Amino acid sequence: MSRSSPAVDEAAPWAGATRPYDLVKELVVALVVVGLLTVVLAAVFSSPDETGVTLQRWASAAPSDFVTTAAMELDGSSTSAGYGAPYNHNGSGQALGPLHLQRWLGVRIPVDPAGDFVLSPLRTVRGDPSVAAAVATYTAASAAQRQTWASNFTTAVAAAPNSDPTQITAGDYGPVPTLTTSLLGLAQSGALDSQLVTPGGGFYQSDYTRPLLFLADGSYLSDLAQRRHLAGNQWGMMNETGNFPGQAWLWLYTFWYQISPFKHSGNGDALVWAVMLILSLGLVLVPFIPGVRSIPRLVPVHRLIWRSYYRAHPLASAPPADAAGPPAGT
Amino acid sequence: MILAWPVGWQAPVAVGLDGTGNYINWGVIQLSVANLVVIGVIMALFVAAVLLPFPGGRDAVAPGPTDPTENSVDRT
Amino acid sequence: MTEPSWTARLRNSATEHLPPEKLLPDRQPSYVASWIYVFGVLTLAALVFIVLSGSLLALKGPGWWHVSAFGHFINSLHLWSVELFFTFMVVHLWGKFFMASWRGRRALTWITGAVTFLASVGTAFTGYIVQENFASQWVATQAKDGMNSVGIGAAWNVLNFGQMLLWHVTLLPAAVIALTGLHLLLVRTHGVAPPIGIDPSTGEAQHTSRPGAIR
DSSP states (O other): OOOSSOOOOTTSOOOSOEEEOOHHHHHHHHHHHHHHHHHHHHHHHOOOOOOOOOHHHHHHHOHHHHHHHHHHHHHTOSTTTTOOTTTOSSOOOOOBTTBOHHHHTOOSSOOOHIIIIIIHHHHTOOSOHHHHHHHHHHHHSOHHHHHHHHHHHHHHHHHSGGGOGGGOOOOOOTTHHHHHHHHHHHHHHTHHHHHHHOTTOOSOOOOOHHHHHHHHHSSHHHHHHHHTTOSGGGTGGGOOSTTOOOOGGGHHHHHGGGSTTTTTOTTHHHHHHHHHHHHHHHHHTGGGSTTGGGHHHHSOHHHHHTHHHHHHSOOOSSOOSSTTSOOTTO | OGGGOOBTOOOOOSSOOOSSOOEEEETTEEEEHHHHHHHHHHHHHHHHHHHSOOTTGGGOBSOOOOOTTTOOSOOO | OOOSOHHHHHHHHHHHHSOHHHHSOSEEETTOOSGGGGHHHHHHHHHHHHHHHHHHHHHHOTTHHHHBHHHHHHHHHHHHHHHHHHHHHHHHHHHHHHTTTTTTTOHHHHHHHHHHHHHHHHHHHHHHHTTOSHHHHHHHHHHHHHHHHTTOTTTTOTTOHHHHHHIIIIIHHHHHHHHHHHHHHHHHHHOSOOOTTEETTTTEEOOOSSOOOOO
16 A cells, blocks of 8 residues: 555644543443443343253153154264264264364264263163163164164154154064153153263263253254244344344344355355354454445545534645645645 | 342333244344344434534634643643 | 663553553543544443443352342343443444544554454353353354354353353453453553544644545
């Protein structure tokens, strides 16, 4: 960016007219105004607090969906089962062209949906020999046999009226019906919630990876979200439950999910991240981007902001042909 | 004290925002009324801030150095 | 003269760049006479109330506001101060953009402001995740796909409540506060950008053969 004349140093200290300015008073006034606004808004509108979904509530409110999901964990067709990194090796994950970022750090949070969500919790059941027998039968069978049983069952449930597992036709399901029904009972009792959070049987809980993955594998949570306009293709990222304002500042991030190619791409999340990373860098580096940094001069909002100063100190009406010539306006 | 507020007492809410959300659909755009209000307020504040006259313009004093490192002489 | 003492060097550098009169001035250029200029301090004020209300929530722990009406009110203060924070910050950003406030070697002021905005978005996001309610569950299970798609989902596990809570209460607010502080120091050091087309060393119109780029 060359200049044909000595550039004005806009970093120079201001040598023009000044006015008194009470910085501390301004801060105090701002604190009072914002404080009052905050209190009034909080008192008038409150804040949303829709109770979380426990596995118990899921199992009780949507038992068919719960059983279907449990079966899909077993036959490997659930989202978690085929997710890939960082949970398992069962999927290749998303990529940005040749960059397989999802895989690059490998499996760092090992989750085995069939084992972690279904079989391990069932092994803790006491006083019900049929459950122990079903687990033993299932784990003793070959991988192919397990797959056959589980896939047959998920297919049958999907074909049943209302996907009701109690109304499936007879078929070769092995111990899968017993496993999934027992897991349903475990969930409805409330025991499954803490079993998934502390798989090793620990006491303290702060990592909800497993129960959340299991919960999100079902349709119950997403149905609730869809009804509240929180789904990805509903601009959900910027919304909130009820009529509360959400995260309106996420409008651009969520916008991409509403249009092609992001909407239908298997790499949609990675693509959106790439776009937003570039745009965020662009925002940070505005002072250096030709064109963008000239917009303020082209869209002269500044003439309104500084209108009283410009009235008293007019800008040159036309650039002088020669910078060494007489100053414009004299 | 205040932190011992009785549990379970629900403060009356003047405007209940719970319940079914209201949404506006316009082509691919789906916007909640609440977010629309927030965005509208932001735009209105910007326009108002730029257009509304600012008081105290007459307080300007004759030009003098403002860089306090150069001159700490009384400027009134 | 080079002082051997690091302390003296730090003190000299600080007082040279930011003497008390510049840190806490009581005069400002006369062109700073528009309501657009108050949105920076309004954003700062909102941040104060975010931190205050958040600190009150921290006093009683993350579950308090679900079982206490007063706690719920404090949570509401936290939510609405955040909404106000972003509202004022966006107006402040638009204003600074249209005033091209990065001119005169003030690029770092713009950069710190933009990075603070991005850090604030991340902080608010972790706040939604640690609410311990339905919204948290949905936000977390959705966001994990974004994080995992670019390989950071294991190191920054949005399904790990404990990790997210600590990031939200300690690490991210520290980053936002530090960035805000740096931003404010830069504003005080470099002063308010002069009006476009005005030469700050005279207070009158610039005399250049062409406007040139806004640097």
